Amino acid sequence: MEKPRLNVVTLGVTDFARAVRFYQALGFERRLKATGDDIAFFDGGGMVIGLFRWDMLAEDAQVPLDPRPQAFRGITLAQMCRTDEEVDDLMARALKAGATLLKQAQDTHFGGYSGYFADPDGHPWEAVRAPGFEFTADNRVLLPD
Numbered sequence: 198m199e200k201p202r203l204n205v206v207t208l209g210v211t212d213f214a215r216a217v218r219f220y221q222a223l224g225f226e227r228r229l230k231a232t233g234d235d236i237a238f239f240d241g242g243g244m245v246i247g248l249f250r251w252d253m254l255a256e257d258a259q260v261p262l263d264p265r266p267q268a269f270r271g272i273t274l275a276q277m278c279r280t281d282e283e284v285d286d287l288m289a290r291a292l293k294a295g296a297t298l299l300k301q302a303q304d305t306h307f308g309g310y311s312g313y314f315a316d317p318d319g320h321p322w323e324a325v326r327a328p329g330f331e332f333t334a335d336n337r338v339l340l341p342d
Contacts, residue, residue, distance in 0.1 A: 206274065207247035209254040210318045213237070215295070216248045219317050222294035223287075243337050251318070273313070275323040277330055277338045281310040287324040288312045296322070 210216035217237050221227060225239035225246060232238065235253060239246040255262040278284045284302050291314045292298060299321055302312030311325040331339040 203244060205245040205247055206241070207236075207249050207254060208316070208318065208320050209251035210248050211251050212317065213248065213250055215317050219294050219296070220246065220248065223290060242335070269321075273321045273323050275325055277332075278324060278326045279332060279336075281326055284310050284312060284324045284326050288314060291316075291322065291324070 208216075213234055217227065220237075220239050225241065227237055227239055229238045235250060237248040239248070249257070251265070252262055276287055278287060281302070288298075288302050295317050296314040297319075299313035299315055300311075302310060302324065305311050305325075305327075307327065309325060309327040311323055311327075313321055313323050315321050329341050331341070333339060
């Protein structure tokens with residue numbers, strides 16, 4: 198049996214153009230543009246971030262379109278950073294691009310540094326530096342044993 202892997206995270210978005218602009222402003226590169234204005238794919242550094250119109254994603258997954266969740270959805274996305282300064286920079290770029298501040302970056306109980314923001318559709322992101330993680334030359338995270 199093949200080892201399981203997560204290759205793609207697809208986010209439902211209500212305003213496709215706004216979402217594309219937001220993720221580009223964060224520095225993600227849009228690829229495979231032949232998909233047009235229904236779905237966008239971004240290079241997420243070892244995985245793919247997909248943006249799909251909310252109603253089309255619900256239909257594709259055969260889940261009810263309504264009610265749309267307004268509270269915590271039980272999932273966050275994260276970008277691991279090497280330094281506290283990288284966390285602060287990511288938070289600043291996200292807010293400038295239109296994110297909503299959820300939690301100001303601060304020291305954590307586990308010896309790290311972390312803050313949260315939400316993209317324009319409310320998907321929460323964590324910008325985090327956590328002790329014990331290492332990075333490859335191309336910024337991929339190495340998970341310790």
